[in-house]
Amino acid sequence: MPFCPKCGKEVSEDAKFCPQCGQNLKVGVTPENTSGQGELATVPEEVKGWSWGGFGLTWIWGVCNGVLISLLCLIPVFSFAWAIVLGIKGNEWAWRNKKWDSIEHFKSTQRPWNIAGIVIFAISMVALIIIIPAVLVPLLLFA
Ligand SMILES: [Zn+2]
Helix, strand or coil: CCECCCCCCECCCCCCECCCCCCECCCCCCCCCCCCCHHHCCCCCCCCCCCHHHHHHHHHHHHHCCCHHHHHHHCHHHHHHHHHHHHHHHHHHHHHHCCCCCHHHHHHHHHHHHHHHHHHHHHHHHHHHHHHHHHHHHHHHHC
């Protein structure tokens, strides 16, 4: 037996309305759009998850997605740790802070950011692999 999405009462399979609260049970249960409602907003599961955009592009991503707390990345000693925090929490913050038309709108906006974030992350990893030996090896050899 299904349950009423509003009050939680058990309802019969073919019921059109909940006998307890009158909730229309035939309307496809679309989750309420809670974006832009700040700290109290519940974040849909689809929105949660690692944000490559937040991680790779940090404050640039943040300014464009309403996550101004990402500007803390501009503090040099702080920036890498904060990039990881943005990767973990970025999507939730963006959802809470900015009004999005729908989950799909949110996801389609994040997609290019995520691709760019992955590319930047890959480039910086390659740069590290090349630059660190390029600096260290001569230092060790000629010191
Ligand atoms: Zn109900």
